[in-house]
Amino acid sequence: MPVIHFNGISKRFGDNVVIREFEAEVPDQEFLVLLGPSGCGKSTMLRMIAGLTDITSGELRLDGELVNEKTPKQRNVAFVFQSYALYPHMSVRANIAFPLVMDRFRWWHHIPFVNGFVKRAIMRDPQVAAKVAEVAEMLELTDYLDRRPRALSGGQRQRVAVARALVREPSIYLLDEPLSNLDAKLRTQMRAEISALYQRVGKSFVYVTHDQVEAMTMGTKIIVLNGGVVQQYGTPKEIYDRPANTFVARFIGSPA
Ligand code: ADP
Numbered sequence: 001m002p003v004i005h006f007n008g009i010s011k012r013f014g015d016n017v018v019i020r021e022f023e024a025e026v027p028d029q030e031f032l033v034l035l036g037p038s039g040c041g042k043s044t045m046l047r048m049i050a051g052l053t054d055i056t057s058g059e060l061r062l063d064g065e066l067v068n069e070k071t072p073k074q075r076n077v078a079f080v081f082q083s084y085a086l087y088p089h090m091s092v093r094a095n096i097a098f099p100l101v102m103d104r105f106r107w108w109h110h111i112p113f114v115n116g117f118v119k120r121a122i123m124r125d126p127q128v129a130a131k132v133a134e135v136a137e138m139l140e141l142t143d144y145l146d147r148r149p150r151a152l153s154g155g156q157r158q159r160v161a162v163a164r165a166l167v168r169e170p171s172i173y174l175l176d177e178p179l180s181n182l183d184a185k186l187r188t189q190m191r192a193e194i195s196a197l198y199q200r201v202g203k204s205f206v207y208v209t210h211d212q213v214e215a216m217t218m219g220t221k222i223i224v225l226n227g228g229v230v231q232q233y234g235t236p237k238e239i240y241d242r243p244a245n246t247f248v249a250r251f252i253g254s255p256a
Pocket residue numbers: 013016018036037038039040041042043044045
């Protein structure tokens with residue numbers, strides 16, 4: 001059973017067709033890259049998977065389940081965005097634990113979440129504390145748990161954002177150009193770290209980028225998009241060796 005099944009997915013904003021008849025079946029535990037130039041519809045696609053924007057027509061199945069009408073929380077997904085969106089007033093520990101604490105204290109949603117509250121909630125719940133410790137260890141953040149985000153480097157902050165996505169143990173991770181704000185050296189390092197993480201957690205990833213190198217080095221499968229239309233879906237090697245058309249050949253920079 002495919003973990004993601006895009007069945008004729010289309011998206012319109014008013015008269016503007018942003019995604020046209022998107023078809024793909026993605027097997028479990030792939031690192032799927034959505035690759036294409038700026039404005040081609042990558043983020044929109046990811047937001048539809050996350051449930052952050054509705055699907056105009058077609059059916060989307062995650063783990064075999066039709067999710068068109070499901071809220072983000074009802075889907076087994078976690079996402080990391082380009083901007084880190086960490087809570088500046090909370091420690092790294094509280095930032096990482098936040099999704100778990102929110103899950104457990106659902107009925108307290110109206111209470112403003114202060115650092116102290118999250119901290120107490122973590123200390124009271126050994127499962128939350130253990131999960132935060134495990135994820136922090138994995139991402140080499142153990143020494144920074146008591147700091148505030150502003151006291152971290154760009155790469156560390158990005159790792160906190162990834163850690164926060166990891167605590168919930170979803171079956172699908174969604175990442176929208178998570179490295180585009182980092183400098184070239186850090187980007188190369190973080191690529192390797194995210195690939196290592198993918199190997200370790202054994203889950204499915206959907207990774208949005210406009211960077212061919214990132215797509216070719218990280219992806220196990222790539223969907224090349226242009227103007228909201230799928231140009232090709234295949235492994236990096238298939239796409240490089242046999243680009244479906246001149247757009248793909250040019251964009252990938254393959255010799256064909
Ligand atoms: P990418 O992530 O590949 O750069 P996007 O998915 O952000 O592309 O955008 C694809 C197209 O959809 C663009 O033309 C963009 O202007 C349009 N678009 C995205 N979000 C909205 C929105 N909320 N309302 C109207 N148009 C939008």
